[in-house]
Amino acid sequence: MMLKSRIAPILLLRGNGLVKTQQFSDPKYVGDPINAVKIFNEKEVDELTLFDIDATASGRGPNMALLKDIAAESRMPLCYGGGVKDAETAAQIIALGYEKVSVSHASLERPELVREMAERVGRQSVVVTIDVRKEGMFGGNHKVYSRNAKLKHRIDPVNFAQQCAELGAGEIVLNSIDRDGMMQGYDLDLARKVRATITTPMTVVGGAGSTDDLRALTEEMGPIGAGAGSLFVFKGKYRAVLISYARP
Numbered sequence: 001m002m003l004k005s006r007i008a009p010i011l012l013l014r015g016n017g018l019v020k021t022q023q024f025s026d027p028k029y030v031g032d033p034i035n036a037v038k039i040f041n042e043k044e045v046d047e048l049t050l051f052d053i054d055a056t057a058s059g060r061g062p063n064m065a066l067l068k069d070i071a072a073e074s075r076m077p078l079c080y081g082g083g084v085k086d087a088e089t090a091a092q093i094i095a096l097g098y099e100k101v102s103v104s105h106a107s108l109e110r111p112e113l114v115r116e117m118a119e120r121v122g123r124q125s126v127v128v129t130i131d132v133r134k135e136g137m138f139g140g141n142h143k144v145y146s147r148n149a150k151l152k153h154r155i156d157p158v159n160f161a162q163q164c165a166e167l168g169a170g171e172i173v174l175n176s177i178d179r180d181g182m183m184q185g186y187d188l189d190l191a192r193k194v195r196a197t198i199t200t201p202m203t204v205v206g207g208a209g210s211t212d213d214l215r216a217l218t219e220e221m222g223p224i225g226a227g228a229g230s231l232f233v234f235k236g237k238y239r240a241v242l243i244s245y246a247r248p
Contacts, residue, residue, distance in 0.1 A: 005218040006046040007247050010205055010229040011036060013052040013082065016066060020229055021053070022181035024131075024149040030233045030241045033066070037073045043245040047077040047099070049173075049203075049227060051129075055083025056105045057147050062093065071097035081129055086113070087120035094121045102127035102173065105146035108153055108160075111167055118168030128164040129173040132157045132190060142190055149177045158193050165200040172198065173227065176206030181230050183209025186217050195221055203227050215248035 011033060012019050018036060019027035033050070040048055050070065055062060061083045071078060080093055081102030090101040101121065107114055107128050117126045131149060132142045144153045144160055161172045174194055176187040186207045195202060203225025204217055214226045226248075235242040 005221075005223050006203070006225045007214060007245075008047045008049050008079075008203065008225055008227045009040060009045055009232040009245065010227045011048065011050045011233075012229065013050055013063075013066070014054055016063075018233075019053070020181060020233055024177050024180055027053075028239075031243065033070055034073055036243055037070055039243045040245060041073070041075045045076050045245050047079065048074065049079040049081070049102070051102070052080075052082025053148060057150075061085070061089060064092065064096070067093060067098070068096050079127055081127065087116040090117045090125070091120050094125055100125050100127045100171065102129045104129040104131060105151070107164060108144065108146055108155070111163060114164050114167040114169050118170070123168050123170040126169050127171045127173055128161075128169045129175055130157050130160060130164075131175045131177055132187075133177040134187070134190075142193075145177060157190070158197055161194045161200075162197055165198045169200060171201045171203060171225070173203045173205055173225075175227075176204075179207030180205075182207060183230050183234075185209065185213045186226075188217065188220065191217065191221060191224075195224075201225065205229075211246050211248045214246075218248060 018030045020030050021027050077099045079100035080098050084103050085106045093101050131145050134140045134142050142157050144155050144157050191204045205227035208228035208231045217226050
């Protein structure tokens with residue numbers, strides 16, 4: 001069976017609502033998560049990813065009541081990230097009906113968490129999201145950040161992706177801080193570097209502004225996940241909120 005690329009809307013939870021950011025800042029309210037799920041159900045999206053952007057930063061766990069309500073409405077595969085610190089919490093989210101659970105800051109603090117989650121819920125359900133910023137305009141290095149891009153880590157994203165894959169991550173999500181919400185194309189340079197070193201399924205997030213951007217990523221990288229936020233929630237140069245979905 002030939003693998004195909006996945007096109008995944010990325011929704012950011014803040015409280016009980018949805019927001020969209022630019023370079024991890026200036027969150028703009030874009031709607032209610034349950035309504036968004038109902039719309040994406042009708043559009044038959046490949047999968048839907050939700051990140052609670054305040055959970056880890058505020059030191060709290062996932063909003064299980066909201067996640068339960070979302071899962072009850074969803075007819076598509078779901079991935080959730082935000083505030084997950086242990087394998088038991090991941091198992092609770094999977095039990096609600098989510099296919100995947102993502103960790104970011106917690107895996108940087110304690111990489112062994114990736115192995116523990118894989119043993120508890122299965123490798124296929126473990127996602128590690130790596131938030132990356134490029135430093136230096138010309139030939140700069142990519143650095144890993146967490147806590148909404150406020151905490152810098154002394155680790156190379158390519159090396160960290162390899163480490164997480166070896167520990168049992170079933171998917172690596174590369175999220176570009178610089179390109180978040182800018183709608184100017186993916187960081188293909190970073191994607192190439194990571195893809196060359198791991199065989200683990202991978203999703204690239206940050207920068208999609210058109211179906212051409214989706215096509216450029218999927219045609220060059222082969223079977224891969226293409227995540228997008230602004231592309232699926234905004235319309236036109238004035239960024240009016242309109243939830244949509246498109247494949248390249």
